[in-house]
Amino acid sequence: MLSKILEKYSKHGTNTVYLSYFDSPLGKLIAAADKSFLYFVLFEDSKDLEKKLQTLNEEMKCTFVEDKNDILMKLDTELTEYFKGNIKEFTIPLKTNGTDFQKDVWKKLLEVPYGSTNTYGDLAKLLGRPASHARAVGSACGANSHILLIPCHRLVSTASKGGFSCGIDRKEWLLKHEKKFA
DSSP states (O other), X not given: OHHHHHXXXXXXXXXXXXXXXXXXXXXXXXEEEOSSOEEEEEETTOTTHHHHHHHHHHHXXXXXXXXXXXXXXXXXXXXXXXHHTOOSSOOOOBOOOSOHHHHHHHHHHTTSOTTOOEEHHHHHHXXXXXXXXXXXXXXXXXXXXXXXXXXXXXXXXXXXXXXXTTOHHHHHHHXXXXXXXX
């Protein structure tokens, strides 16, 4: 599957973006990075995967290579340690693409402590907006291209676990995993 997508979107430009897989307890992840930044890490079954590759290709005029560079090797190590419960935050340099509001939400999500949760409305308030902006916060979470690294799974609804672009089962697993090792 990935090879067809790579053929379709690789512009054979001067920029090289590396793509690699990571097997996790929740399914296969795909990550993209150049020598400076991680551009995305998503589950292989993400409905946005092809769109993310296309957008990255249009912005960077890049050649995609299925291999691991230094950033992806470090990501591999950090994901392994995360799933073992040995690390609580990631140190990979991220490049985010989104609106200013989305970037504000993602930045604020990095402050939600490992093993805890916050509500969409409370995060809106932390951003200086009314709690009624909870849906906008949820939409920003849905646009997050750095699954696990920007911990949108730590946001919940006041009445339920809330949504998760990767599936509510994965969200529940991640919350239990983090509580276990917090």
